[in-house]
Amino acid sequence: MKHKIIKLISLLGVLLFCFVSGQEVKADVDYDIAKNITTAKVNSDGSLTMKRAITYKFNSSANGVFYRQNLQSNQKIDDASVKVADGNDKGHKTDDYDLKRNKKGYRFKVFHNIKSNSRFTITYFYRITNAITNYRDVAELNFKIIGDGWDTDLDYVKASVIFPGPVKGLKAWAHGPLDGHLQVNPQKGKIIMTAENLAGDTGIEVHTIFPPKITANNQNVKNKNHRQAVIKQEKKLTQDTLLNQQKRTKISLLLIALSLIAGLLGIIKGFRAKKIGFMPRKSRELAHNYEIPDVDPILAQILDTAKQPDNRAFTAYFMELAAQKKIKIEDYKTHLKTYYRITAIDESIIDESRLMKTLFNKIGDGTSFTTQALKKYHGKKLGNDFDFWAGDYFDSKEKQVYLPDSLINRKNKNIAIIILMMVISFAASVTALMSSLKFILVIVFGEASILILSLLALIFSIRKTGIYSEKGKIETEKIRGFKKMLKDIGKFKMKDVGDIILWEDIMPYAVAFGLANKVMKQLKIEFSQEELAKSDYFYYGFASNTGKDSFSANFDSCFNDSISTGSSSFSSGSSGGFGGGSGGGAF
Incomplete structure (x- = not known):
């Protein structure tokens, strides 16, 4: 019994190995096909002697390559051999390959150790039987000489059909890429087809008729005339191709016109923008301003950035409440980490917004909450409440005086129209190229000019249209001069600006501008402990901490972590020839 089990396990192992080894191996191999040079010599028995040389450029190592030659059921391959060549050497024949037949044809699988960043050429030699059919009036070859089953594109392809000698009355047609080239030379008995950058799923098909005496020994014979049927078929395919080209050309011209019109509309819209509103100067153009702005820290941040207030503005709001003695801020330590408790002294502040209610009632105990909680x-909910608070403040009547929505919307509308016209113009030009390459130079240079002019028009429009009222421009320049002064803390004496009480009023602005730690650090250098003791911030104790333990840094961090899951405010044709599907790859 034990021996039977061992035999059964061994048999299953052999069957599994055979099954796995018989599967198509698909590895993550990076390679390109540089050339596919294929020659088909016509034999008197109606067979083709094939020579197919494929040059690969490997960007990674591989274990070999494979090639599929799809055939019809009455055709087969014989006299097969394979030659391999690394780099530029002449190469040598190899027996290290498999040739297996399947329902669609044959598959060569060549085993070869291929190194990364190397060039490798493999040449297949074989004969295809019953490739040509003899009729009473003509012999016909209808063959997809370059298959359409490649794993990658082919950089260069040359396919030739060679007859034993001159062929009087030779006619040939090729089907494949519209930019391919066909050369028929009856005097030399040659048909040559070439193409560059051939898509792996396109292929090249040759359809040719010639006198049946060329293949006099062919056993694949049909007792009927066929010449007119072939000419009629190819005439229809030619007409269909011509109509398709004309259709594509018309579509391409319409798309070029659309691209031009859309681009010009955007350019005209930009350069004809009327001057509206005012634009305040940048900080670098302004002198220091030592006077506290006429607006609160939150609105000061809004006017400086022209955006909704962020978490630093909300922290500044709490600093103001502390200065007004409407809340009490106390620090405490847990496992050597500093946190803060915020207690409402004036409980009416809790009802000021949804955000305050969530902080004190849901996160806290109704009268206080901690940054740890x-x-x-x-x-x-907290993130949504913050978005609502920030949006409500941005839409406030006070902000409209300085930064009216009407001006913002008008400027955004101008920008949106110009960008939309640029996108339409670019999309139309790309689609025009995909429809036809006939006007490639006109499209490329024309669209490049349109995009450059559109960008210039966009810049002109942005500079021409302001979003501030005249009062907003004046106040914003005061704010930016004030912010510039805070950035340059340490380059002048703080006591020359004002006493500690004044700096107490300045601190919320420093928080809103992200400069709190810098200002607090300099305060502790220039003011004595006795002077600092007069500050309500030091009275409450939380201002004595600096760096990551400061109230502004701690509250910012904890608040940001909490709303990160709920808020977005902090994120800045074929003629039917055999061989279709032939192709190959690497493993």
Whole structure:
């Protein structure tokens, strides 16, 4: 019994090995096909003697290559051999390959150790029987000489059909890429087809008729005339191709016109933009301003950035509440890490917004909350509440005085129209190229000019249209001069600006501008402990911490972690020849 089990396991192992080894191996091999030079010599028995030399450029190592030659059921391959050549050497014949027949034809599988960044040429030699059919009036070859089953594109292809000598009355047609080239030379008995950058799923098909005496020994014979049927078939295919080309040309011209019209509309829209609103100067153009802005820190940040307030503005809001003694901020340590408790002294502030209610009632106990609890809280509600608070503040009546929505919308509309016209123009030009390559130079240079002019028009429009009112321009320049002063803390004496009480009013702005730690650090250098003790911030104790333990840094971090899951505000034809599907790859 034991021996029977061992035999059964061994048999199953052999069957599994045979099954796995018989499967098509598909590895992640990076390669290109540089050339496919194929020659088909016509024999008197109606067979073709094939020589197919394929040059690969490998960007990774591989174990070999394979080639599929699809055939009809009455055809077969014989006299097969394979030659391999590494680099530029002449190569040598190899027996290290498999040739197996399947339902569609044959598959060569050549085993060869291929190194990365190498060039490798493999040449297949074989004969295809019953390739040509003899009729009473003509002999016909209808053969997809370059198959359409390649795993990658082919950089260069040359396919030739060679007859034993001159062929009087030789006619040939080729089917494949429209930019391919066909040369028929009856005097030399040659048909040559070439193409560059041939898509792996396109292929090249040759259809030719010639006197049946060329293949006088052919046994594949049909007792009927066929010449007129072939000419009629190819005439129809030629007409269909011509109509298709004309259709593609018309489509391409229409798309070029659309690209031109859309581009010109965008360019005209940009350069004809009327001057509206005002634009405040940049900080580098302004002098220091030592006067506190006429607006609160949140609105100051909005005017400086022209965006909705962020978490630093909300932190500044809490700093203001602390200065107004409406909340109390106390620091405490847990496992050597500093956190803060925020307690509402004036409980009416809790009802000011949905965000405050969530912080005090849902995260806290109704009158206070800690940054530690805030950090642990995860849910979309807090993020949504913050978005609502930021949006509500951005839409406030006070902000409209300085930064009207009407001006913002008008400028955004101009920008959107110009960009939309650029996109339509570019998309139309790309589609025109895909329809026909006839006008490639006109499209490429024309679209490049349109895009350059559109970008210039866009820049002109942006500079021409302001989003600030006149009052907003004046106030924003004051804010930016004030922010510039805070950035240059340490280059002048803070006491020359004002006493500690004044700096207490300045601190929320420093928080909103992300400069709190810098200002606080310099305050502790230039003011004595006795002077700092007069500050409500130091009275509450939280201002004595700096760096990552400061209230602004800690609250920012905890609040940002909490809303990250719920808020987005912090994110800045064929004639029917055999051989179709032939192709190959690597493994």
